[in-house]
Amino acid sequence: MKKLSARVLAGTAILASAGLLVGIAPSDAAVTTRAAVSAHTKPALNPASLSYTYKCWGHPDNCNVSVYAPKGWKFTQLSVAHAKFTDSSNTWMLRVDGSLGGKVSTNTAAQQRVKALHSTPGLKIVSRAHGTVKSEVPWSTPPVAYTSLTYTYRDGARGQRWVSTRFVDTYTQGKHAYIEITVAGRPQDQAGLNRVLAKATQWVALVG
Structure with a gap:
């Protein structure tokens, strides 16, 4: 139980840090990351x-x-x-x-x-x-x-x-x-x- 709690706290701290670095909430940081990945994999714009x-x-x-x-x-x-x-x-x-x-x-x-x-x-x-x-x-x-x-x-x-x-x-x-x-x-x-x-x-x- 202690190990699990430590992992949860560590994960929360990492997400919080990610949010603070870019000036957004942790939940928004995940959305931003998904959007960035989507942009990288999106096919080139076809005229x-x-x-x-x-x-x-x-x-x-x-x-x-x-x-x-x-x-x-x-x-x-x-x-x-x-x-x-x-x-x-x-x-x-x-x-x-x-x-x-x-x-x-x-x-x-x-x-x-x-x-x-x-x-x-x-x-x-x-x-x-x-x-x-x-x-x-x-x-x-x-x-x-x-x-x-x-x-x-x-x-x-x-x-x-x-x-x-x-x-x-x-x-x-x-x-x-x-x-x-x-x-x-x-x-x-x-x-x-x-x-x-x-x-x-x-x-x-x-x-x-």
Whole structure:
């Protein structure tokens, strides 16, 4: 009986320590571990498997930002103009922030992000690029101009992560960054995430 009690206490202490290390309760630590394992074993995101749905959000009873996002991904509104979409295992993410306000150009916004990422563990800047694409939004006339920043970094729980962010200008050919679109996942998910990013770029809009 004493041996059994000792084992139970030791096991409880280990779980409690795991919870404290990541700032969560022991029961949540087990859920987090299962999610991390699921993310590691999940097949790469296949572009052909994706379908999309229209989503709009903003102030209560109003639409301020709209985009086409992968169907079935969970929608979470982070602020009035800022939201994210994630798959069930939290392996893949699309995030759209329409609150940039055009204060700087798309190129300057990308430069500022590189500086902000300076101390990120394992950071490697993969590429920076400028581009334009025809908007698919019915009421939008100018092409969408953007500056892309793609990088990888090391996440303690999930391992190597791949991220691509576009600072988007839907009005003035890149002179003002109004929207940030970010996709994230594992390096092997690049093809699928690039498709998500391309779709979002063509359909993102500031509505009202």
